[in-house]
Amino acid sequence: MFYYGYGFDSGYLLVIIAAILSLVASSRVNSTFKKYSKKHTVRGLTAESAARSILDANGLHSVRIESIAGNLTDHYDPKANVVRLSDSVRNSTSVAAVGVAAHEAGHAVQHATGYAPIKVRNVLVPAANIGSMVGPYLIIIGLLLSTASYFSDVLINVGIWFFSLAVLFQLVTLPVEFNASRRAINILSEGMYLESDEVPAVKKVLGAAAMTYVAAAAVSVANLLRFLLLAQNRRRRD
DSSP, X not given: OOBOSSSBOTHHHHHXXXXXXXXXXXXXXXXXXXXXXXXXXXXXXXXXXXXXXXXXXXXXXXXXXXXXXXXXXXXXXXXXXXXXXXXXXXXXXXXXXXXXXXXXXXXXXXXXXXXHHHHHHHHHHXXXXXXXXXXXXXXXXXXXSSSOOHHHHHHHHHHHHHHXXXXXXXXXXXXXXXXXXXXXXXXXTTSSSSOGGGHHHHHHHHHHHHHHHHHHHHHHHHHHHHHHHHHHHHHHHO
16 A cells, blocks of 8 residues: 555556556657658658648648757647747658658648637646646645645645646647547548558557657546545545
8 A cells, every 4th residue: 555644545556557658658659750760751752841731732821830959849839820840850751750740730720720629728728837837736735734724625626626727638638639640641641742551650650649648648637636535535534
């Protein structure tokens, strides 16, 4: 058994399992990307060219493509209306890079078409940022107060509600990411960008990337459950 502060903390086990899942997912996406970065497209299409073509085909001529430092730091910034591709992706002709670029272009298309989950995620961003930073501290402070009181209960409950918004953000992110990958695969499967035997490699790269979001959501949910268990144990003790 694990004991922490206010009794049996079975939430620790959930957090540990989720953290291991996150590490495995991160390792897998890096190894998969590295593997298929060595497999170059027959047509010699660069990731930037693929993204530009997909954006233009959807009428998104105003969306710019820029470079960003780092490894797999690729993303679409809706505020700046920019698709940012990492140095290892932008000018690469690998199937992995083309898949990642198509995925980010898919996010731009989501915004342009008013895809509902991405609208919800955008609304949640400010609250999720505050919730992830403030929520845990409020909960911990409430738990550390020597005796249960109305004030400590308020701190714990408010902290849990704040952190729940961060968890909700992670959960809403899942359909957004899966949909962007599905859009990318469908576009690349049409034959204009890749050969048919190159598409399975893209599926593996984007599938591995998707698991990192699943793992992140699992970690958030596990932490929320742990906080709920700690709060419940606190009330039982007092």
